[in-house]
Amino acid sequence: ERRRSSAASAASAASKSPQATQPAQEDKPKKEQLEMSKLALDFLFVKRLWGLFKVLFPLHRRSQTVWLAMVVLATHIIDQVATYFVGTLPSEFYAVLSARAEDAYKMLLAQALLIVFCKSLTLAGIRAVTSILSLKCRQMADFALHRLYFKRQAFFKLNTMSDNIDNPDQRMTQDVEKCTRILCTDILGPTMIAPFIIGYYTYLTYTSTGWMGPVAIFACFFLMTAVNKVLLSPIVALVNEQEKREGDFRARHMEVRSNSESIAFYHGGFIENVFANQKLAALIKTQRKLIDWHFVLGFATNAFQYFGSILSYLLLAIPVFITQDYAHMEPSEIAKEISRNSFFYLYLISAFSSIVTLSEKFGDLAGVTHRVMALLEELHRLHSDCLETERPPSTVPSSVVVMASDEDREKTKEIEELHGRQLGDVDEEEEELLARQQRNSDDEWPDDGIAMTIDTVTLAVPNDPNHHVINGLSLQLVAGRNLLITGESGAGKSSLMRMFAGLWHSVSGKVDRHWHARPNLLFLPQRPYFPSKGYSLRQQLVYPAKAKNVEKDLPRLAAILEIVRMEHLIERCGGFDTPVEWDWMETLSPGELQRLSIGRVLYAKPRIVFLDEATSALGFDIELQLYKALQQESITFVSVGHRYSLKALHDVELRLTGNGDWQLSDIDAASIISRTQSILGTDTVFSM
Helix, strand or coil: CEEECCHHHHHHHHHCCHHHHHHHHHHHHHHHHHHHHCCCCCHHHHHHHHHHHHHHCCCCCCCHHHHHHHHHHHHHHHHHHHHHHHHHHHHHHHHHHHHCCHHHHHHHHHHHHHHHHHHHHHHHHHHHHHHHHHHHHHHHHHHHHHHHHCCCCHHHHHHHCCCCCCCHHHHHHHHHHHHHHHHHHHHHHHHHHHHHHHHHHHHHHHHCCCCCCHHHHHHHHHHHHHHHHHHHHHHHHHHHHHHHHHHHHHHHHHHHHHCHHHHHHHCCHHHHHHHHHHHHHHHHHHHHHHHHHHHHHHHHHHHHHHHHHHHHHHHHHHHHHHCCCCCCCCCCCHHHHHHHHHHHHHHHHHHHHHHHHHHHHHHHHHHHHHHHHHHHHHHHHHHHHCHHHHCCCCCCCCCCEECCCCCCHHHHHHHHHHCCCCHHHHHHHHHHHHHHHCCCCHHHCCCCCEEEEEEEEEEEECCEEEEEEEEEEEEEEECCCCEEEEECCCCCHHHHHHHHHCCCCCCEEEEEECCCHHHHEEEECCCCCCCCCCECHHHHHHCCCCCCCCHHHHHHHHHHHHHCCCCCHHHHCCCCCCCECCCHHHHCCHHHHHHHHHHHHHHHCCCEEEEECCCCCCCHHHHHHHHHHHHHCCCEEEEECCCHHHHHHCCEEEEEEECEEEEEEECCHHHHHHHHHHHHCHHHHHCC
């Protein structure tokens, strides 16, 4: 038996008093308030806005957002040309009416109708193009954030260890949506076209110096209301669906946030990335339909609005050509000049008014830009802190945890390149990369049967390095030698499992991982995790892999469900591939969830499985059956548990005695079986 005690741990714990930690806790809200008070329309905002532009409009590759921005600018220019002709129409009508030229009037009326049609089309086009640009920018921003959020377990560190960012799920959903919407639909177009408008109409104003009857107005209003009522019906339904999709998208991130440790144990970051992008695709598909209907509605609304500008001249035609009320009047050019000049003045004033109105939008944009870019900066910081973990074993200082990378750089580059493309282009290639990521590449590393070597490791709580959980631990995890970790509650058993998974790093010593984590190692966390709503029984069993509709897998999946005594789920779920809408975590009992988790192990067949009280909700008989099933598949297990009966299934016991102390000893299976026999009965023990 090996024993290691740590007086240093007790000393450090004694020196860590409540008075020492209280000031830091009191300073945290003050620090957050100070950081928030610094956010404004300043150089930091300009720097972050420029960083946001580099994410949304990358110039180093062909980007749809850059081309869409050019289309927005071109559409605004066409719209301003149409606006000029619309604004000069009154003066032309005054001149024609003053000259009583009926043929010219008819020709001008046809031209006016064509101009108004073009103006209505350009306005609807501006709204459609800017909305599409907003969607594409949201895709670019969310893909960039997803790539960093789900990589190297950053979602776990951000949600559990980082005090710098609040509500990362809200920043990636609501804040990104609001940021891209304000930027693309409210600010980008008017900002790009404003210099041209102000310059041109300032020149026209420098070189130079409009009404309708009640019946026509009310008739136009009622007609517009009837048309809008017809067009609004499908829009209301789509808006309702959009809100539902928004809720589903944020719920996906909330689920990752609530179960970040469990997903990290599964190394499920990549598949969660896929799931999140699927929710995003459904949301954007609905929003695209909404844009199409808004285009039709916008065209109709704008057509009626600008038709009103011609309506007054249609009314003036009655006394001029029909009643001949103006027969005694001479033509005059004064009205024409007044009309032209009034348009120039009003439009220049409107251009300046628009810029003033944008100041409020800039304030809203600054707030969400700070939040989104602060999240991106924090994710980059988390990844820069993990760069040392990419180095091979035994080449770094002893205080560094060494991990074999799950993704080599070439595969990572290919995966990252996917995030700049359209969703429709990603699916097939993403499937191939996911499958390639899960292939066994153990031939790159020497395999002597040792999975992990822990050399005089001291483990501490990440945010409190003075609080040592384990001191000077040394052991090896070897294939075929089952390890049982025991100890009182709070002794550090789950903390040790986090270190095995690479979620926590040691403050001293070295952890060498001799195998790639996937597919050789699989972690079953203390709290089972099953993605909810819309995922099939097959997907739940193969998680964290992505389910494929392969017929030959069905008998094997059915056999696994029979082993874990959950075969009734096949009928309940409508087969293996039917999407299930109920919440697995709420519908199934804790014991059923733990049995399905063991089913995942039997499907994945890792060389070593880490079980953090993964059978605590099961009876002895089913627990014994599941452990025997693991042994039959030649799966080595490292278990955390309290039951005495578990000792007979393991070869070595690591007992954590508290205050960082530990004991490592071989298990005498004969004495364990003898004692268990006296408690449980001969038949039960012999079955072991």
